[in-house]
Amino acid sequence: MKRKRESFPSVEDMxxxxxxxxxxxxxxxxxxxxxxxxxxxxxxxxCGEIVMGVREGDYPTHAxxxxxNPPPDADEDAxxxxxxxxxxxxxxxxMSYLYRLPRVxxxxxxxRAIVDLPLCIVTDGEGEIAGMALTGGGMDLSWEICExxxxxxxxxxTHFRLPAMCGRGVSPKDRWIAEGCxxxxxxxxxxxxxxxxxxxxxxxFGRRYEREAKARxxxxxxxxxxxxx
Numbered sequence: 001m002k003r004k005r006e007s008f009p010s011v012e013d014m015x016x017x018x019x020x021x022x023x024x025x026x027x028x029x030x031x032x033x034x035x036x037x038x039x040x041x042x043x044x045x046x047c048g049e050i051v052m053g054v055r056e057g058d059y060p061t062h063a064x065x066x067x068x069n070p071p072p073d074a075d076e077d078a079x080x081x082x083x084x085x086x087x088x089x090x091x092x093x094x095m096s097y098l099y100r101l102p103r104v105x106x107x108x109x110x111x112r113a114i115v116d117l118p119l120c121i122v123t124d125g126e127g128e129i130a131g132m133a134l135t136g137g138g139m140d141l142s143w144e145i146c147e148x149x150x151x152x153x154x155x156x157x158t159h160f161r162l163p164a165m166c167g168r169g170v171s172p173k174d175r176w177i178a179e180g181c182x183x184x185x186x187x188x189x190x191x192x193x194x195x196x197x198x199x200x201x202x203x204x205f206g207r208r209y210e211r212e213a214k215a216r217x218x219x220x221x222x223x224x225x226x227x228x229x
Contacts, residue, residue, distance in 0.1 A: 008176040018154040023097040039107040040120035046085020058089040093133035100131040155184040
């Protein structure tokens with residue numbers, strides 16, 4: 001059977017709200033459950049369905065995970081999950097950075113969107129979304145971070161530079177990520193150009209005001225001279 005080709009959202013329709021974001025230093029070794037928590041999704045190893053609520057160190061069956069952490073909007077009349085595939089626990093933040101997500105407000109939906117990436121959603125002490133964080137490291141994961149932003153509807157921050165790596169940059173997905181990064185740069189260039197135009201307008205206003213002030217002074221001087229004569 002011919003495999004269905006994966007489609008990707010247009011980068012032209014993505015928000016530019018995260019383009020200027022930069023990573024924030026965070027120490028994930030302290031404050032857990034008091035000043036921060038995390039929301040992450042896992043996949044069933046048997047059926048591939050996304051499962052929520054399985055924490056690091058746990059390895060329940062799909063059926064056990066659903067029974068212990070039923071979705072809040074679960075249909076009571078829906079058939080009971082009987083899948084015996086295992087679900088690996090989702091890892092917490094590992095690397096000491098937080099990546100802000102200005103437009104994301106639903107932590108579970110965001111976690112589902114990035115389920116196959118080495119990142120999780122981080123919430124603050126009030127349960128509000130603070131951003132996302134890496135759950136693994138050991139190599140440059142800029143490709144994955146940029147993809148996560150795009151999976152969540154935002155153009156990736158221009159802070160990130162896609163590294164040249166074996167096996168990356170060839171697939172349709174990687175070309176989509178690259179287009180998103182180039183679009184981010186284009187958006188930021190537009191901001192810089194507008195900023196330059198603002199400076200030019202300020203300078204032009206200053207010159208015009210100076211000319212008009214001198215013209216008023218000259219006119220006033222001429223008027224006083226005419227009165228004296």
